[in-house]
Amino acid sequence: MRRPKLLFDDAALEDAFLAADRQAVLPSVRAGTTAGLVLTLAFTAIHALVAEHRLFQAELIHAVQEVATIGLLWCTFRPWWLPYQRNVMTVAMVATVWTWSVMSVVADFPSLYITLATPMAMVWLAALLRVGILRTALGAALMVPALVWTLAAKDASAETWVLNFAYLANFYSLAVLTAYLLEKGARQTFLQRRLIRRFTPPSVADAIESGNEATIDSPQRRRVTVLFSDVVGFTATADSLDAESLAQIVQEYLSTMATIVERHGGTLNEFAGDGVMALFGAPLSQAPEDQVAAAIAAATEIQASMPVLNEHWFKIGLDHELRTRVGINTGVLSVGTFGSDGRATYTGIGLQTNIAARIQAECEPGSILLSHSSWHLVKDNVSCEERGEAEVKGVHFPIKLYAPVGPSAVVAEPHLTA
Numbered sequence: 001m002r003r004p005k006l007l008f009d010d011a012a013l014e015d016a017f018l019a020a021d022r023q024a025v026l027p028s029v030r031a032g033t034t035a036g037l038v039l040t041l042a043f044t045a046i047h048a049l050v051a052e053h054r055l056f057q058a059e060l061i062h063a064v065q066e067v068a069t070i071g072l073l074w075c076t077f078r079p080w081w082l083p084y085q086r087n088v089m090t091v092a093m094v095a096t097v098w099t100w101s102v103m104s105v106v107a108d109f110p111s112l113y114i115t116l117a118t119p120m121a122m123v124w125l126a127a128l129l130r131v132g133i134l135r136t137a138l139g140a141a142l143m144v145p146a147l148v149w150t151l152a153a154k155d156a157s158a159e160t161w162v163l164n165f166a167y168l169a170n171f172y173s174l175a176v177l178t179a180y181l182l183e184k185g186a187r188q189t190f191l192q193r194r195l196i197r198r199f200t201p202p203s204v205a206d207a208i209e210s211g212n213e214a215t216i217d218s219p220q221r222r223r224v225t226v227l228f229s230d231v232v233g234f235t236a237t238a239d240s241l242d243a244e245s246l247a248q249i250v251q252e253y254l255s256t257m258a259t260i261v262e263r264h265g266g267t268l269n270e271f272a273g274d275g276v277m278a279l280f281g282a283p284l285s286q287a288p289e290d291q292v293a294a295a296i297a298a299a300t301e302i303q304a305s306m307p308v309l310n311e312h313w314f315k316i317g318l319d320h321e322l323r324t325r326v327g328i329n330t331g332v333l334s335v336g337t338f339g340s341d342g343r344a345t346y347t348g349i350g351l352q353t354n355i356a357a358r359i360q361a362e363c364e365p366g367s368i369l370l371s372h373s374s375w376h377l378v379k380d381n382v383s384c385e386e387r388g389e390a391e392v393k394g395v396h397f398p399i400k401l402y403a404p405v406g407p408s409a410v411v412a413e414p415h416l417t418a
Contacts, residue, residue: 006133006183017190022082024186025130029089030076032128036096037069043113061103065096086131090139093121093129101146105153114150115164118143119171126179130186136179140172219336224281224348225291225374226356227266228327229257229302231275232365237322245317252312253322256305264298269347277356279348282335292330292370292377296404299326299368306366327360329371355399358392362401372400 008014044062072092075081081088100117103109122140125131131139147168151161231237231253238246254271261268261278265286270277278298280291302324310321331352338347355371363369375384383405389398 006180006187008187016194017187019082020190021130021186022085026076026082026085029085029129030073032089032124033069033073033076033092035128036124037066037073040066040069061099061106065099068092068095086135089129090125090131090135093125094139094142097121097143098146101150104150111150111154111156114147115167118147119168119175122168122171122175123178126175126182130182131179132183133176133179137172137176140175144168219334219338219349221332222282222335223288223330223332224279224335224352225288225295225328225330226333226348226353227261227276227278227280227295227299228356228360229276229278229299230325230360232323232325234322237318237320240319241317248316249313249318249322252309256309257302260301260305261298264294264301266294266298267346269345277347277353279333279335282333282348283346288330289377289381292328292374293381295328295374296368296370296378296382299328300404302326303366303368323365325360325363325365326368327356327358327363327371328368328374329356329359330374330377331355331371351395355392355395358390359399359401362390368404370402370404372402375400375402 008017040062044059044066048059072088075088076085097114097118100109100114104111104114121143122136125136125139147164151164156164241249254276257276258268261276264280265284266278266280267282267284268276268278278295280286280295280298281288286294303326306322306324310318313322329352331350333348333350333352335348336346338345338349359369359371369387370378370384378384384402385405387401387403389400391398
């Protein structure tokens with residue numbers, strides 16, 4: 001019989017899943033720990049009411065368990081917690097069952113409680129704490145001796161032994177099956193989300209995953225800021241490079257552009273060869289002044305990243321420096337999802353997009369230009385110099401152009417392929 005395989009063959013993909021899964025499960029771990037604390041307090045109160053002797057021993061064990069549970073809950077809020085989350089929660093559940101067993105034997109705790117606590121902990125491992133298949137199976141197996149010890153110490157009847165083990169066998173199977181189905185589902189969801197985020201901007205993917213498709217689906221007129229970026233003379237450069245080097249340069253350039261735009265709150269919605277188009281202010285609303293400021297910060301970082309990229313590209317065959325131009329314009333566009341039922345894209349359509357593209361074409365290599373409408377929004381906060389005018393088809397007056405001359409944005413290291 002072939003063993004069901006869940007692990008991804010790609011080690012990097014497996015690491016990414018584990019990191020995302022730990023973070024996604026964290027709220028459930030906290031909820032489960034809190035529920036465990038509440039149950040422990042409830043059983044403490046029950047035992048205090050029904051116990052007839054040796055109450056001090058039971059209360060002492062209860063107190064230790066409650067303090068440990070509070071400490072565990074506190075740990076889940078510490079930065080070092082996530083890598084150890086699965087292992088610690090497995091140990092905690094096993095320790096909980098053994099604690100109940102000790103109370104049953106030493107403190108005359110009702111043996112029924114250990115019978116109930118063991119399968120409850122098994123299922124919690126899988127369903128609530130999501131520790132995975134192997135840890136669920138191992139943790140459940142380590143809980144069984146606690147019940148065996150309790151039944152032996154209590155001189156349980158043969159019928160009680162049979163009933164308890166039949167009970168445990170059912171819950172053991174249920175726990176392992178639940179762990180398998182949950183992990184399989186989590187991995188499928190992870191791949192689906194990863195695929196969505198590969199083909200859609202993060203803000204659009206967030207809306208899809210949260211069920212707010214209505215905010216991005218129907219086109220609506222919004223005042224946004226458009227950023228166009230393009231590499232100067234890239235077509236001629238492409239003819240002088242081998243296919244592998246060209247593909248690597250394009251991949252690294254577009255990856256860097258996407259990272260920069262998204263870091264500054266923009267939505268990179270279109271790749272056109274070596275050019276990119278980004279929106280600021282959609283789908284997430286943003287004040288027009290903040291849109292332009294973010295676009296300028298992104299454009300500044302784009303220009304500052306090019307020398308680093310060029311140094312890397314020289315090593316793989318590039319024989320001259322590549323430079324980029326960036327144009328920025330603010331205006332009203334029809335923003336939303338455009339296309340067919342089978343294929344669509346989130347973008348902005350309208351004259352203001354053409355203006356941004358035309359402004360980009362007027363740039364000197366390595367420079368940034370703003371339209372008058374964008375400049376007017378940030379003129380009190382960003383130093384700019386007037387750089388003439390540009391004629392745009394469909395606009396019956398020339399567009400005044402401005403170049404920002406303020407301080408550069410903080411530049412992060414571009415994403416480069418090893």
